Amino acid sequence: MKKISFIHAADLHLDSPMVGLKHLPPNIFTRVKESTFTALKKVTEAAINHQVDFVIIAGDLFDGEDRSLRAQSRFRIEMLKLAEEGIPVYVIHGNHDHLNGTWVHLDLPSNVHVFNSEVETKVLHTKNGDIVNLYGFSYPTRHVYDRKIDDYIKKDGADFHIGILHGNVSAGVEHDNYAPFSISDLHQKDFDYWALGHIHKRAVLSETPPIIYPGNIQGRNKKETGVKGIYHITLTDLDKEMNFLETSDIIWEEIMIDAASAKNFLEVLHLCQTTINSVRREQKGTLLSLFLKNIQLMDEREQRSVKGELLELLLEEEKEEESFVWVVDLTMVKGQEIDKEKLKSDANFFAELFQTVDHYDNVETALSPLYEHQLGRKYIAHLSTAEQKELVNKAEKLLIDLLYQS
Structure with missing residues (x-):
């Protein structure tokens, strides 16, 4: 019986700056700063403990295009551990750590296989004699809006076919529409597994074949709540097993x-x-x-x-x-809850306020001083439509609270 076992991880964001947490006690702040590296160690430990055939990392290994030496060095150390166990690693780079960034380059060990900027196929012969075709590409620049899914072409001669893709489901509204695809697009490719990255919330989009976002390995802010981790996947000719493993510290x-x-x-x-x-x-x-x-x-x-x-x-x-x-x-x-209708009847001012809020479309203009600031430009991502709406709603509630107090 044909059988493979592997780890699927994504969105490591190593050495993430953890903005806004410097008020923490030094020991806690240090631990928070180390948390992405602690989570990475758990990824390699899981691969070794389960003696998997290979590891997949589906994009955004590093938090920025400059890839700090500290982050590269720590990643290299963990890859060497896997090399000693004979475990190959298949990597694609995403929008955060795209190939066009500038950084001091540290060579990775030979067991790490990085996909280039066009969709390509890498062939693995496992220790048990099974053949695996892995398909993927790395982002050449930060913004990839093309339907790269069209370039994933199944090639004969393998026992298992695995697609690796860092991108967004076309219907998604909470993230930029990078390398868009639909679930039906992935089904039509007739692969055995799709290893996705980019979305930081864990999601199983399909079970046959498995199409999975593992989420990021470590939450980095208050929007990334709950346990974070990876998947340990086992595929056979007839069945599959998908186990979520926690990595967040x-x-x-x-x-x-x-x-x-x-x-x-x-x-x-x-x-x-x-x-x-x-x-x-x-x-x-x-x-x-x-x-x-x-x-x-x-x-x-x-x-x-x-x-x-x-x-x-x-x-x-x-x-x-x-x-x-x-x-x-x-x-x-x-x-x-705020009774808007009652407030409208109490004063015409509230009716005008709610109408202004409902039709407010200048969020980007209002936030432009932040994006133009040197630090703001580095650490603040542009808000999605849903996030802009949430910000306007919070501003509305704050205004009403202040009016009540006065």
């Missing part, structure tokens, strides 16, 4: 606490501590965005303490904790 979480039952500050504190302990994971760090709603303490001094001292108390016990839960955001939320 730091996990981002977001939780809403309803504090309506709390009668005093101590009870609010206890609610928060209970929640923090409920998300604590052994030997892992957690960065938590905490939202508190329906806080209605009778004592005004205690109400002020919630806003002023609660966060400090929650963080005090976490500084030396290996399995820390660090609250990076503590937000007080009004319990009730």
Whole structure:
């Protein structure tokens, strides 16, 4: 029976800058900065422990086109570990680490096979005598909007055919439409597996054949919540096995606490501590965005303490904790939804405000000072349509809150 086993990883983003986290205690900040490298080590450990035939990395190994020497060196060390075990690695570069960047080049060991800028086929003869055709390409520049999927042509003579593609499903709206494709496009190619990259949220788009986004190996900001990892795949003539393996060392979480039952500050504190302990994971760090709603303490001094001292108390016990839960955001939320129709009837001003928000289309212009700033241009990605809408909605809620307070 024909059988192969491999690891599918994507979007390593090694040495990601982790913007906005310098306020963390030094030991926690260091661990967060190291988290992408810690996750990479777990990728190689999984490949060795499962004695796979090969490893696939489907784009964005590095976080930027300049590819820091630190990131290249750490990646090279892990590839050498796989070389010692006789495990080949098949790599494509994506929009973040495209081939047109400028960097000081460190040679990779001979077991690492990098696809060039046009779709090509690499042939692997496994230790068991099976033949695998792997198809893929690396981004020549940051922006690839062509339908590269049309260039994936199945070639005879292999037992298994695997496509590697860093791109976006055509119907997607949350990401730039790089190397667009549809699920039916992939089905028509008649491959045995599609190893996708680019989308940081894990998704199985199809099971027959398997078409999978493993997501990134380590969450890097509050939008990338939950466990991150890779897939260990086993394919045979007749069956398949797809196992998700966790690699993230730091996990981002977001939780809403309803504090309506709390009668005093101590009870609010206890609610928060209970929640923090409920998300604590052994030997892992957690960065938590905490939202508190329906806080209605009778004592005004205690109400002020919630806003002023609660966060400090929650963080005090976490500084030396290996399995820390660090609250990076503590937000007080009004319990009730905004009744726009009532506000419109109360004052014409609100009707005009909501109409302006509904038809606001100058987000890019409003954000242009950030994109034009030297640091902003380097670290802030252009927002998708969905992200722009979310930003406008948040601005609307903030305006209404400020009007209430005044």
